[in-house]
Amino acid sequence: MSQGTGGFGGLKPLQIIGDGEQGLAAPVGTPVAAVAEGRTRAKVIIVGSGPAGLTAAIYAARANLEPIVLGGYAAGGQLMITSEVENFPGFPDGIQGPELMDRMRAQAERFGAVVVDVDVDRVDLSRRPFLLWAGGIEYEAQTVIVASGASAIWLELESETRLRGRGVSACATCDGFFFRDRRVVVVGGGDSALEEALFLTKYASEVVMVHRRDQFRGSRIMQERALSNPRVKVVWNSQVVDVLGEDHVTGVRLRDTATGQEHDEPTDGLFVAIGHRPNTGVFRDWLEVDGKGYLTIHDETGTRVDGVFVAGDVHDHRYRQAVTAAGDGCRAAIDAEHWLAERGLAEPATASAW
Numbered sequence: 001m002s003q004g005t006g007g008f009g010g011l012k013p014l015q016i017i018g019d020g021e022q023g024l025a026a027p028v029g030t031p032v033a034a035v036a037e038g039r040t041r042a043k044v045i046i047v048g049s050g051p052a053g054l055t056a057a058i059y060a061a062r063a064n065l066e067p068i069v070l071g072g073y074a075a076g077g078q079l080m081i082t083s084e085v086e087n088f089p090g091f092p093d094g095i096q097g098p099e100l101m102d103r104m105r106a107q108a109e110r111f112g113a114v115v116v117d118v119d120v121d122r123v124d125l126s127r128r129p130f131l132l133w134a135g136g137i138e139y140e141a142q143t144v145i146v147a148s149g150a151s152a153i154w155l156e157l158e159s160e161t162r163l164r165g166r167g168v169s170a171c172a173t174c175d176g177f178f179f180r181d182r183r184v185v186v187v188g189g190g191d192s193a194l195e196e197a198l199f200l201t202k203y204a205s206e207v208v209m210v211h212r213r214d215q216f217r218g219s220r221i222m223q224e225r226a227l228s229n230p231r232v233k234v235v236w237n238s239q240v241v242d243v244l245g246e247d248h249v250t251g252v253r254l255r256d257t258a259t260g261q262e263h264d265e266p267t268d269g270l271f272v273a274i275g276h277r278p279n280t281g282v283f284r285d286w287l288e289v290d291g292k293g294y295l296t297i298h299d300e301t302g303t304r305v306d307g308v309f310v311a312g313d314v315h316d317h318r319y320r321q322a323v324t325a326a327g328d329g330c331r332a333a334i335d336a337e338h339w340l341a342e343r344g345l346a347e348p349a350t351a352s353a354w
Protein backbone atom coordinates (compact mmCIF):
# COMPACT_ATOMS: atom_id res chain seq x y z
CA MET A 1 0.00 0.00 0.00
CA SER A 2 1.12 3.46 -0.59
CA GLN A 3 1.64 5.75 2.32
CA GLY A 4 0.16 8.75 0.64
CA THR A 5 -3.01 7.40 -0.80
CA GLY A 6 -5.22 10.15 0.46
CA GLY A 7 -5.82 11.24 -3.08
CA PHE A 8 -6.79 14.77 -2.12
CA GLY A 9 -3.93 16.18 -4.12
CA GLY A 10 -0.75 17.45 -2.57
CA LEU A 11 2.35 15.37 -3.04
CA LYS A 12 2.26 12.41 -5.34
CA PRO A 13 1.64 9.26 -3.31
CA LEU A 14 4.51 6.93 -2.67
CA GLN A 15 4.37 4.00 -5.07
CA ILE A 16 5.58 0.75 -3.76
CA ILE A 17 8.48 -0.92 -5.41
CA GLY A 18 7.65 -4.54 -5.69
CA ASP A 19 4.70 -4.69 -3.33
CA GLY A 20 2.84 -7.87 -4.07
CA GLU A 21 -0.48 -6.34 -3.08
CA GLN A 22 -0.57 -3.63 -5.67
CA GLY A 23 0.43 -5.37 -8.84
CA LEU A 24 3.84 -4.67 -10.09
CA ALA A 25 3.52 -3.66 -13.67
CA ALA A 26 4.61 -0.17 -14.56
CA PRO A 27 1.69 2.07 -15.37
CA VAL A 28 0.42 2.17 -18.91
CA GLY A 29 2.13 4.93 -20.78
CA THR A 30 5.51 4.71 -19.07
CA PRO A 31 7.66 6.65 -21.52
CA VAL A 32 10.30 4.72 -23.39
CA ALA A 33 12.58 7.62 -22.53
CA ALA A 34 12.42 6.30 -18.99
CA VAL A 35 15.00 3.70 -19.99
CA ALA A 36 18.29 4.57 -18.39
CA GLU A 37 19.67 6.74 -21.20
CA GLY A 38 19.62 3.71 -23.45
CA ARG A 39 21.65 1.66 -20.98
CA THR A 40 20.15 -1.57 -19.78
CA ARG A 41 23.35 -3.18 -18.46
CA ALA A 42 25.21 -2.05 -15.39
CA LYS A 43 27.77 -3.19 -12.88
CA VAL A 44 25.37 -2.11 -10.17
CA ILE A 45 21.61 -1.77 -10.34
CA ILE A 46 20.02 -0.20 -7.29
CA VAL A 47 16.36 -0.85 -6.61
CA GLY A 48 14.81 2.05 -4.73
CA SER A 49 15.47 5.77 -4.54
CA GLY A 50 15.06 6.69 -0.90
CA PRO A 51 18.05 7.70 1.24
CA ALA A 52 19.49 4.17 1.09
CA GLY A 53 19.22 3.80 -2.68
CA LEU A 54 20.45 7.28 -3.53
CA THR A 55 23.37 7.13 -1.10
CA ALA A 56 24.35 3.79 -2.63
CA ALA A 57 24.11 5.52 -6.02
CA ILE A 58 26.37 8.39 -4.91
CA TYR A 59 29.03 5.97 -3.68
CA ALA A 60 28.76 3.61 -6.64
CA ALA A 61 28.87 6.49 -9.11
CA ARG A 62 31.91 8.02 -7.43
CA ALA A 63 33.58 4.60 -7.68
CA ASN A 64 33.04 4.74 -11.47
CA LEU A 65 30.51 1.92 -11.44
CA GLU A 66 27.95 3.94 -13.46
CA PRO A 67 24.97 2.65 -11.50
CA ILE A 68 21.41 2.54 -12.75
CA VAL A 69 18.79 3.28 -10.10
CA LEU A 70 15.36 1.77 -10.72
CA GLY A 71 13.76 4.19 -8.38
CA GLY A 72 10.06 3.45 -8.43
CA TYR A 73 7.33 5.15 -10.42
CA ALA A 74 6.99 7.70 -7.64
CA ALA A 75 10.58 8.03 -6.61
CA GLY A 76 12.13 9.26 -3.40
CA GLY A 77 10.76 6.94 -0.73
CA GLN A 78 9.08 7.86 2.48
CA LEU A 79 10.76 11.24 2.85
CA MET A 80 8.72 12.42 -0.13
CA ILE A 81 5.71 12.37 2.16
CA THR A 82 7.46 13.74 5.21
CA SER A 83 7.39 17.40 6.12
CA GLU A 84 10.16 18.84 8.23
CA VAL A 85 13.22 16.62 8.75
CA GLU A 86 15.04 17.92 11.80
CA ASN A 87 17.40 15.06 12.53
CA PHE A 88 19.36 14.67 9.31
CA PRO A 89 22.87 15.99 10.05
CA GLY A 90 23.96 19.08 8.17
CA PHE A 91 20.63 20.91 8.24
CA PRO A 92 20.55 22.84 11.52
CA ASP A 93 17.30 24.57 10.57
CA GLY A 94 15.70 21.38 9.26
CA ILE A 95 14.81 20.57 5.67
CA GLN A 96 11.64 19.45 3.93
CA GLY A 97 11.71 15.72 3.09
CA PRO A 98 11.12 16.16 -0.67
CA GLU A 99 13.86 18.80 -0.87
CA LEU A 100 16.31 16.49 0.87
CA MET A 101 15.50 13.76 -1.62
CA ASP A 102 15.85 16.14 -4.58
CA ARG A 103 19.28 17.06 -3.31
CA MET A 104 20.36 13.44 -2.87
CA ARG A 105 19.19 12.65 -6.37
CA ALA A 106 20.99 15.63 -7.86
CA GLN A 107 24.15 14.57 -6.03
CA ALA A 108 23.91 11.01 -7.40
CA GLU A 109 23.22 12.25 -10.93
CA ARG A 110 26.10 14.70 -10.76
CA PHE A 111 28.48 11.75 -10.50
CA GLY A 112 26.85 9.85 -13.34
CA ALA A 113 24.16 7.71 -11.71
CA VAL A 114 21.11 7.28 -13.92
CA VAL A 115 17.84 7.30 -12.03
CA VAL A 116 14.81 5.81 -13.77
CA ASP A 117 11.41 6.42 -12.18
CA VAL A 118 10.01 2.99 -12.82
CA ASP A 119 8.85 0.08 -10.67
CA VAL A 120 10.62 -3.27 -10.81
CA ASP A 121 8.12 -5.90 -11.95
CA ARG A 122 10.18 -9.06 -11.67
CA VAL A 123 13.73 -10.27 -11.09
CA ASP A 124 15.75 -13.39 -11.83
CA LEU A 125 18.58 -13.86 -9.36
CA SER A 126 19.30 -17.46 -10.37
CA ARG A 127 21.92 -16.46 -12.93
CA ARG A 128 24.62 -13.84 -13.38
CA PRO A 129 24.39 -11.23 -14.64
CA PHE A 130 21.15 -10.86 -12.73
CA LEU A 131 18.03 -9.87 -14.66
CA LEU A 132 15.49 -7.27 -13.66
CA TRP A 133 12.39 -6.22 -15.56
CA ALA A 134 10.98 -2.74 -15.13
CA GLY A 135 8.51 -0.87 -17.29
CA GLY A 136 8.69 -3.54 -19.96
CA ILE A 137 12.49 -3.30 -20.21
CA GLU A 138 14.96 -6.04 -19.30
CA TYR A 139 18.00 -4.90 -17.33
CA GLU A 140 21.21 -6.83 -16.64
CA ALA A 141 23.25 -6.29 -13.50
CA GLN A 142 26.50 -7.73 -12.19
CA THR A 143 25.39 -6.74 -8.70
CA VAL A 144 22.07 -5.61 -7.27
CA ILE A 145 21.49 -3.41 -4.24
CA VAL A 146 17.99 -3.82 -2.85
CA ALA A 147 16.90 -0.58 -1.21
CA SER A 148 13.17 -0.75 -1.81
CA GLY A 149 12.14 0.54 1.61
CA ALA A 150 8.92 0.02 3.50
CA SER A 151 5.34 1.26 3.17
CA ALA A 152 2.48 2.16 5.47
CA ILE A 153 0.30 -0.49 7.12
CA TRP A 154 -3.46 -0.02 7.11
CA LEU A 155 -6.11 -1.15 9.59
CA GLU A 156 -7.57 -3.49 6.95
CA LEU A 157 -11.18 -2.41 7.48
CA GLU A 158 -13.53 -2.56 4.52
CA SER A 159 -14.79 0.94 5.29
CA GLU A 160 -11.22 2.26 5.52
CA THR A 161 -10.46 0.97 2.02
CA ARG A 162 -13.74 2.28 0.62
CA LEU A 163 -13.18 5.77 2.05
CA ARG A 164 -9.50 6.06 1.15
CA GLY A 165 -9.12 9.36 -0.65
CA ARG A 166 -12.46 10.43 0.81
CA GLY A 167 -11.20 11.34 4.21
CA VAL A 168 -9.00 8.33 4.96
CA SER A 169 -5.29 8.91 4.47
CA ALA A 170 -1.90 7.68 5.63
CA CYS A 171 -0.13 10.91 4.84
CA ALA A 172 -0.77 14.09 6.77
CA THR A 173 1.82 15.95 4.72
CA CYS A 174 -0.06 15.11 1.54
CA ASP A 175 -3.59 15.64 2.78
CA GLY A 176 -3.52 17.72 5.96
CA PHE A 177 -4.15 20.90 4.03
CA PHE A 178 -7.65 19.69 3.17
CA PHE A 179 -8.66 19.56 6.81
CA ARG A 180 -8.38 23.22 7.67
CA ASP A 181 -10.60 23.97 10.70
CA ARG A 182 -11.88 20.38 10.68
CA ARG A 183 -11.68 17.64 13.27
CA VAL A 184 -9.43 14.69 12.47
CA VAL A 185 -8.53 11.37 14.07
CA VAL A 186 -5.03 9.88 14.02
CA VAL A 187 -4.62 6.17 14.85
CA GLY A 188 -1.40 4.88 16.40
CA GLY A 189 0.93 5.51 19.30
CA GLY A 190 4.40 5.57 17.72
CA ASP A 191 6.51 8.44 16.45
CA SER A 192 4.72 8.41 13.11
CA ALA A 193 1.34 8.95 14.74
CA LEU A 194 2.73 11.68 17.01
CA GLU A 195 4.39 13.39 14.06
CA GLU A 196 1.25 13.17 11.94
CA ALA A 197 -0.88 14.53 14.79
CA LEU A 198 1.44 17.46 15.40
CA PHE A 199 1.60 18.27 11.72
CA LEU A 200 -2.18 18.20 11.49
CA THR A 201 -2.53 20.78 14.27
CA LYS A 202 -1.33 23.34 11.71
CA TYR A 203 -4.64 22.90 9.92
CA ALA A 204 -7.22 21.03 11.94
CA SER A 205 -9.21 22.59 14.76
CA GLU A 206 -8.86 19.41 16.82
CA VAL A 207 -6.72 16.30 16.41
CA VAL A 208 -7.93 13.21 18.26
CA MET A 209 -5.26 10.56 18.74
CA VAL A 210 -6.67 7.07 19.19
CA HIS A 211 -4.29 4.56 20.69
CA ARG A 212 -4.96 0.96 21.64
CA ARG A 213 -2.97 1.09 24.89
CA ASP A 214 -2.64 3.55 27.78
CA GLN A 215 0.79 4.84 26.83
CA PHE A 216 2.52 5.91 23.68
CA ARG A 217 5.36 4.00 22.10
CA GLY A 218 6.90 7.09 20.49
CA SER A 219 9.88 9.08 21.77
CA ARG A 220 9.55 11.22 24.87
CA ILE A 221 10.14 14.51 23.10
CA MET A 222 7.41 13.79 20.56
CA GLN A 223 5.03 12.68 23.32
CA GLU A 224 5.66 15.86 25.26
CA ARG A 225 5.07 18.00 22.19
CA ALA A 226 1.81 16.23 21.37
CA LEU A 227 0.46 16.08 24.89
CA SER A 228 1.17 19.75 25.53
CA ASN A 229 -0.49 20.87 22.30
CA PRO A 230 -3.94 22.27 23.12
CA ARG A 231 -5.33 21.01 19.83
CA VAL A 232 -4.41 17.39 20.55
CA LYS A 233 -6.79 15.16 22.49
CA VAL A 234 -5.98 11.51 23.24
CA VAL A 235 -8.41 8.61 23.48
CA TRP A 236 -6.51 5.79 25.20
CA ASN A 237 -7.22 2.05 25.13
CA SER A 238 -9.28 2.24 21.98
CA GLN A 239 -9.33 0.63 18.57
CA VAL A 240 -10.95 2.00 15.43
CA VAL A 241 -13.35 -0.78 14.41
CA ASP A 242 -15.20 1.04 11.64
CA VAL A 243 -14.97 4.19 9.57
CA LEU A 244 -18.34 5.89 9.22
CA GLY A 245 -19.69 7.68 6.18
CA GLU A 246 -21.09 6.85 2.77
CA ASP A 247 -19.06 8.89 0.31
CA HIS A 248 -16.84 10.73 2.80
CA VAL A 249 -15.73 10.21 6.36
CA THR A 250 -18.15 11.45 9.01
CA GLY A 251 -16.82 9.58 12.02
CA VAL A 252 -15.10 6.51 13.43
CA ARG A 253 -16.46 3.77 15.67
CA LEU A 254 -14.16 3.12 18.61
CA ARG A 255 -14.04 0.05 20.84
CA ASP A 256 -12.63 0.27 24.33
CA THR A 257 -9.96 -2.43 24.50
CA ALA A 258 -10.68 -3.06 28.20
CA THR A 259 -14.48 -3.00 28.38
CA GLY A 260 -15.38 -3.77 24.77
CA GLN A 261 -17.80 -0.83 24.80
CA GLU A 262 -18.21 1.03 21.54
CA HIS A 263 -18.91 4.66 20.79
CA ASP A 264 -18.82 6.87 17.71
CA GLU A 265 -16.41 9.76 17.44
CA PRO A 266 -17.34 12.37 14.84
CA THR A 267 -14.48 13.29 12.51
CA ASP A 268 -13.89 14.60 9.01
CA GLY A 269 -10.71 12.64 8.46
CA LEU A 270 -8.88 9.51 9.58
CA PHE A 271 -5.10 9.36 9.40
CA VAL A 272 -3.69 5.87 9.84
CA ALA A 273 -0.15 5.84 11.28
CA ILE A 274 0.39 2.34 12.67
CA GLY A 275 3.71 1.38 11.17
CA HIS A 276 5.23 0.05 7.98
CA ARG A 277 5.78 -3.10 5.98
CA PRO A 278 8.92 -3.82 3.93
CA ASN A 279 8.64 -3.75 0.14
CA THR A 280 10.07 -7.16 -0.59
CA GLY A 281 7.50 -8.36 -3.18
CA VAL A 282 9.69 -9.13 -6.17
CA PHE A 283 12.55 -10.45 -4.02
CA ARG A 284 10.57 -12.73 -1.73
CA ASP A 285 11.14 -15.82 -3.89
CA TRP A 286 14.87 -15.25 -4.00
CA LEU A 287 16.02 -13.77 -0.71
CA GLU A 288 15.46 -14.75 2.91
CA VAL A 289 13.07 -12.76 5.08
CA ASP A 290 12.79 -12.68 8.87
CA GLY A 291 9.68 -13.25 10.99
CA LYS A 292 8.41 -9.73 10.28
CA GLY A 293 8.97 -10.07 6.54
CA TYR A 294 12.10 -7.90 6.39
CA LEU A 295 15.07 -9.08 4.30
CA THR A 296 17.74 -10.94 6.21
CA ILE A 297 21.32 -9.85 5.73
CA HIS A 298 24.49 -11.95 5.84
CA ASP A 299 28.01 -10.68 6.37
CA GLU A 300 27.19 -6.97 6.80
CA THR A 301 25.10 -6.05 3.71
CA GLY A 302 25.06 -9.31 1.74
CA THR A 303 22.29 -11.82 1.14
CA ARG A 304 22.15 -15.53 0.46
CA VAL A 305 22.59 -14.67 -3.23
CA ASP A 306 26.20 -13.79 -3.91
CA GLY A 307 26.34 -10.33 -5.50
CA VAL A 308 23.02 -9.13 -4.11
CA PHE A 309 23.24 -6.54 -1.34
CA VAL A 310 20.64 -4.87 0.86
CA ALA A 311 20.31 -1.38 2.33
CA GLY A 312 17.78 0.59 4.36
CA ASP A 313 14.30 -0.01 5.71
CA VAL A 314 13.67 -3.11 3.60
CA HIS A 315 15.82 -4.97 6.12
CA ASP A 316 15.91 -2.56 9.07
CA HIS A 317 12.91 -2.54 11.35
CA ARG A 318 14.89 -1.25 14.30
CA TYR A 319 16.35 2.15 13.40
CA ARG A 320 14.39 3.14 10.26
CA GLN A 321 15.91 6.59 10.05
CA ALA A 322 16.90 8.49 6.94
CA VAL A 323 20.43 8.77 8.25
CA THR A 324 20.77 5.07 9.07
CA ALA A 325 19.34 4.17 5.67
CA ALA A 326 21.85 6.50 4.03
CA GLY A 327 24.68 4.89 5.99
CA ASP A 328 23.44 1.49 4.92
CA GLY A 329 23.41 2.57 1.28
CA CYS A 330 27.04 3.62 1.60
CA ARG A 331 28.00 0.26 3.11
CA ALA A 332 26.14 -1.74 0.45
CA ALA A 333 27.77 0.25 -2.36
CA ILE A 334 31.25 -0.27 -0.93
CA ASP A 335 30.54 -3.99 -0.51
CA ALA A 336 29.27 -4.22 -4.09
CA GLU A 337 32.34 -2.39 -5.33
CA HIS A 338 34.67 -4.79 -3.50
CA TRP A 339 32.71 -7.76 -4.74
CA LEU A 340 33.12 -6.55 -8.33
CA ALA A 341 36.81 -5.75 -7.86
CA GLU A 342 37.53 -9.17 -6.37
CA ARG A 343 36.10 -10.74 -9.52
CA GLY A 344 37.93 -8.44 -11.89
CA LEU A 345 34.67 -6.79 -12.93
CA ALA A 346 35.67 -3.32 -11.72
CA GLU A 347 38.73 -1.39 -10.69
CA PRO A 348 38.98 -1.00 -6.92
CA ALA A 349 38.26 2.66 -6.18
CA THR A 350 37.42 2.92 -2.49
CA ALA A 351 40.28 2.32 -0.09
CA SER A 352 39.48 0.09 2.84
CA ALA A 353 41.41 -1.13 5.82
CA TRP A 354 39.94 -4.61 6.00
Ligand code: NAP
Nearest residue numbers: 188189190191192193195212213217273274275276319320
Ligand atom coordinates in the same frame (compact mmCIF):
# COMPACT_ATOMS: atom_id res chain seq x y z
P1 NAP B 1 5.79 1.92 15.41
O1 NAP B 1 6.82 2.52 16.29
O2 NAP B 1 5.82 0.48 15.11
O3 NAP B 1 4.38 2.28 16.06
C1 NAP B 1 3.19 1.76 15.54
C2 NAP B 1 2.05 2.19 16.45
O4 NAP B 1 0.83 1.77 15.87
C3 NAP B 1 2.17 1.56 17.83
O5 NAP B 1 1.81 2.49 18.81
C4 NAP B 1 1.16 0.41 17.74
O6 NAP B 1 0.54 0.14 18.96
C5 NAP B 1 0.14 0.94 16.78
N1 NAP B 1 -0.52 -0.12 16.01
C6 NAP B 1 0.07 -1.09 15.28
N2 NAP B 1 -0.85 -1.86 14.67
C7 NAP B 1 -2.04 -1.36 15.04
C8 NAP B 1 -3.38 -1.71 14.73
N3 NAP B 1 -3.67 -2.73 13.91
N4 NAP B 1 -4.36 -0.99 15.29
C9 NAP B 1 -4.08 0.06 16.10
N5 NAP B 1 -2.84 0.46 16.42
C10 NAP B 1 -1.83 -0.25 15.89
O7 NAP B 1 5.74 2.64 13.99
P2 NAP B 1 6.06 4.15 13.61
O8 NAP B 1 5.38 5.10 14.51
O9 NAP B 1 5.77 4.21 12.16
O10 NAP B 1 7.63 4.29 13.84
C11 NAP B 1 8.52 3.37 13.23
C12 NAP B 1 9.96 3.75 13.54
O11 NAP B 1 10.29 4.98 12.89
C13 NAP B 1 10.23 3.97 15.01
O12 NAP B 1 11.51 3.52 15.32
C14 NAP B 1 10.15 5.46 15.16
O13 NAP B 1 10.89 5.96 16.25
C15 NAP B 1 10.71 5.94 13.83
N6 NAP B 1 10.16 7.26 13.47
C16 NAP B 1 10.87 8.36 13.86
C17 NAP B 1 10.39 9.62 13.56
C18 NAP B 1 11.20 10.81 13.97
O14 NAP B 1 12.24 10.64 14.62
N7 NAP B 1 10.83 12.02 13.62
C19 NAP B 1 9.18 9.78 12.90
C20 NAP B 1 8.45 8.64 12.55
C21 NAP B 1 8.96 7.38 12.85
P3 NAP B 1 1.37 -0.48 20.21
O15 NAP B 1 2.18 0.66 20.76
O16 NAP B 1 0.31 -0.96 21.11
O17 NAP B 1 2.20 -1.57 19.64
